[in-house]
Structures are given as structure tokens and as C-alpha cells.
Amino acid sequence: MNNKQLIPHPQSILWQEDHLVLLDQRLLPTETVYLHCTTPEEVWDAIATLAVRGAPAIGIMAVYGLYLGIRSLSEQDEEMFWAQLDRIAHYLNSARPTAVNLSWALKRVVNRAKQLRGQPIAAIKEAIFKEATEIHEEDVTVCRQIGENLLPLLYDGMGILTHCNAGGLATGAYGTALAPLYLARERGWNLKVFADETRPVLQGARLTAYELQQAGVDVTLICDNMAGAVMKEGQIQAVIVGTDRVAANGDVANKIGTYSVAVLARAHGIPFYVAAPVSSIDLDTATGDDIPIEQRSPVEVTNGFGKPTAPEGVKVYNPAFDVTPAEYVTAIITEHGVCKAPYEKSLKEAVKVERSL
Template sequence: MEQRKQIVPVALDDADSALVIVDQTLIPNETRYLRLKTQPEIWEAIHSLRVRGAPAIGIAAAYGAYLGVKASDAADFESFYAEFRRVKEYLASSRPTAVNLFWALDRMEACVLRNRERPIAAIKEALRAEADAIKEEDVRANRAIGEYALSLVQPGIGILTHCNAGALATAAYGTALAPIYLGQERGYNFKVFADETRPLLQGARLTAYELMQAGVDVTLICDNMASAVMKNGWVQAVFVGCDRVAANGDTANKIGTSGVAILAKNYGIPFYVCAPTSTIDMNCATGRDIQIEERKPEEVTEQWYAKRMAPEGVKVFNPAFDVTDAEFITAIITEYGIARPPYTESLKELFRRKETAGKQV
């Protein structure tokens, strides 16, 4: 687990007024930290996937919002709030699908409004503390998700995962990879199959890298090989993360996830979605209401090749995410417990638990 301690995907250097991130577009060939000091730099890092993964995006946005108004010379609350709103709206435009981005920015705005009677300097300090709290809560949530997920599996099994929902996508441990890391610490000896995750290869570049660094037995497969390994009996569970959960249990995750879920259903393999409650959007009725980001065609035709691998002018459909229907999801694992169908009821129960836990703090 030493690698998780060494690589911190998102951090704040307050003394230098910089958001510090690992440029995930360069892994595994290079580990480069970027120091982002301007709003356009932070916006570009989120948009271009230099920082990625729903929880990590939320943390980056929270720190970005703080940095966006840290140097404000506003003399009154209304002027300061107007400035904050401009920063918030700008950062919110960087990616449309990951609900954690909007959740974190909304939480930062609520912090501003909650402290409106205080001096501007005190509001800035409160914003810094709120962003720190978002990060610290993510660490605790990830570990709790890992513990709940680990209770569903046995040592020595085969686990398939898609995209990257590990430490690089969060503050620590990850969501879908949290049970794998905890299992590794406890000698479970899981055998993990990582889909490469075309077209941006998050599974090949990031998940395989993370798990190898942690000493996990990991085998990289192309996305279209998932059926073969399942049919061979090598996979007993699927764990994936997600970027948004709708109120009915539909989930949006990296493109290709819905296909994995359908395969798992066919082969009788449980399909688990690991998601902090910050990723659950109870205002989103179904997956049909989730806006799916479409990205540039070059990611498919030429980004990873020395020469183009598709003819010039070919039409390309490149959605970043797809929606897995609730009927294909065995359970949704959160930091407040495990939700099972019908999700319209079990997700509400999770939020009741969350509210009760908040009152007890």
C-alpha cells in the first residue's frame, strides 16, 4: 500500500496558492505533478482528464473554488458572493456528467452563504476548511465502501473491474478498488482482471499501474475479452465505480460499463457499483435524465498511435459514459451500507441513515 501514500492525486498548497495534481494523462510512463494557479488551468485539468474520477474531480473543484476567491479584494459580502458565483459557474462548465463536481461546488456555495455575516477573511478561511473536509470525508467514505464490499466476497476469487475507480480517482483507496486494496492488506489474494477501457485506456494506464504497485495479482484484458474470462469461470464478482447514480438505481459510468453488466447478468456473476452517497443524485429520476459527455473523435482515431488507425474523415461516436440500467446491478455499495433492489426505496433508506449519522456527530 506504499504507493497510495506516495501518489496524492489532489492536494492544496495554500502557501503557494496552488492546486497540486498528478497529471493522469501521463501515467504510467511518467509521474508528473502540476501546480495549477489560475482558474483556466484548473478548468483545463478537469476537462482534459488530468484529474479524473468523480470524487477527485469534486475535491479539485472545491479547492479550485477556494483558490478562485482567495485573493478577492471584495469589501462587502454581495461583491464577494458575486465573484464566487462566477468562479463556481466557470468550474461547473468543465465536465457535464460527474455529479460530484456540482455537489462539491454547491457545498462550497452553501458554506459561503452560511458565513455571510462574518468578515470576508473569515469566509475565505471557512471555504478552505470546507474543501479540506470534503477531501477528508472522501478518505473515510472510501474505506467504509471497501469494508462493506469486502463482506460480499470470499478470499481468492476473481474480480473484474472497468475503468479506474482507485486511489488515483479519489482521495485514497478508491471506490471499486477499495475492497481489493483492503483484501490485499488481509491476504485475500484476489485475482483481478482489468478492462483496458477504450478509448482513453484508464484501465490499462491507471488501474493496472495502481494494482501492480500494490502487489495485487492483476491481468490486463481488452474490453472485448470480458466475456471470454467470464465464460472461463475466472470471474466471480464485478466491481465498478460510477459518476452518477439516479434515484431509480440507474448508474452512469465510463463507456463500456453497461456492456460488462449485461455480460455479468448472462453469466450469473454479481455486478456491484461502488459509490459514495455524494455520487447519488436523488433529483435525477432515471438514467435517461443524465447528460452524457461526448468527446473529440481524435481519442478514438489517433490519440494512442504513432500513425492514424482510422481513415481520414470517418464519422466517430465517442461518448465518455454509458448508463447501466438498475436491473443489471446486484447492489450499490456506499459508505452508509449496501442498497439492493428496489433502489427507489433502498437509496432513500441510505440517506436516512446518513442524516441520522450526521445528527449524532
């Protein structure tokens, strides 16, 4: 991949010679620190602790982590190799439960390996690495195409609200929800972007505002509880968010607070767009009620960034995601086009196109 062609902010995932290099997003925007991962355990920890996050990004990370785990296995003991391949894939898939891209990417690589069963283990290792790099490179193309498909729904000068970070830091390069903003910038448009801070980990404040500012996009940071007021003032003409999983009926799981934004958008007559690669569509999950929601540590709420902000011992509820019902979603934009209700049909068609390629 030619990183010189990508958007002007640090890339979150790089394969460097013989190991994985990750931009530690926990330290942004004040520090730029890279982690060097050589084992699947280090990759698992980076995913679980949010050193790198974003549904496409953690899928990419996981398949590189799988390769790191199997590359030194004996090439003489086939039974042990296949058992370890399944074990490491299962282990990496346990890092975070909500984003379907994690399991999608791992299944794709494992299935590719099993198609080659019977060939020399060295050739299978090589195929696993090749599939991992292809997933990484494809994500760049997929995200840009999502941006191309979403851009016709926007116009120069409009106000956009986004929640959490679905940009280049969360993917291989352009992002999903932020991809059309970068393409608009390329075309000389001046979109006015409002970024929710996204409590409790502040991905909007620390990451979205950072990467948009780096790219020269007009961005204004607001607290989460300001979104309704900004809409009422007429400063927002569209909401664009990413997603960690889309159920077959069009229900969308995304960072906690997304559902509130969708309800506010409906109340103010503002379109609510979801940018989603087909890999985030889970036709095996019937509705949003079936999507597992990750529960994270209370410390994120009570001691954000090391400073106590709540009474010691107070009870905390800290789901990392919520589910926006399909009825609040104006359209789901994939690399294969714009999906609209009835989503049971349009999402199935998008997946069908992907499988036919």
C-alpha cells in the same frame, strides 16, 4: 491528511502550502509529472482534459479551485465577492457534465459560505478553504468504509473484473471499486483482478493496472472485448465498478463499456456490484435517461495517443459514459451500507442517513 497511511501509489491531489498539486494522469504509467495549479482556469482545464479524472477527485479539485479563485478577491466589496463566488462555482461546474460529485462538492462549499453571510469576508474565505479540505479528508474515510462494506461480499482467491479506474487515482486515496481490493490485500487475501483496458483513453490499462501493480495486487490486463470470454472460462466471480452518477431508480452512469460488462455478467450469472459514495447518488435525477452524457473529441478514437488508427475524415461517436439499468445491478455499496432493489427505497435511506450526520 497523513499521506504515509495511504495506499502505496502516488496521490492524485495534494494541497501544498498555497496551491494545488495534481498528478497528470494523462502521462501515466510511463511518466510521473505533477501540475501546479494556482487559478480556477488551470483547475478547469485539468478536469476537462482528464489530467485528473474520477468523480470524487474532480469534486475535490473543483472546491480547491473555487478557493483559488476567491482567495485574492477584495474583502471590502461584499457584493462583488458573492457575485464572483457564484460565477467561479458555475464555471468550474461546467468542466464535465456527467459526474454529479462535481456539482455536489461545489454546492456544499457555496452553501457553507452563504451560511456565514454577514461575517467578515476574510472569515468566509477561511471557511471555504476549511470546507474544501474537509471534503478531501472525508473522501478518504468514505472510500475505506465502502471497501469495508463491500468486502463481506467477496472471498479469498476469487476473480474480480473491473472496468475503467475507480481507485486511489480517482479519489482522495483508496478509491471506490478498488477499495475492497486494497483492504483484502491488507488482510492477506489473494484476489485475482482482471482490469479491462477501457477504450478509448485506456484508464484501465494506464491507471488501474498501474496502481494495483504498485500496491502488490494480483492484476491481469485484458482488452475490453475479452471480458465475455474470461467470464465464460470461469475466471470471474464478481464485477466491481465505480460510478459517476446514480439515478433515484438505481440506474448507474459509468465509463463507456460498463453497460456491456453488466449484460455479460447477467448472462453468466455473475454479481455486478457498484461502489458509490452517497455523494454520487442523485435523487433529483429520476432515471438514467435523465443523466447528461458527455461527448468527447473524435480524436480520442481516431488518433489515440497521437497515432492515427482510423481513416481520415471518418465519422466518430464518442460518448464518455453509458448507463447501466438498475435491473442489471446486484447491489450498490455506499459508505452507509449495501443498497439493493427496490433502489428507490434503499438509495433514499442511504441519503437520509448521510443528511442526518
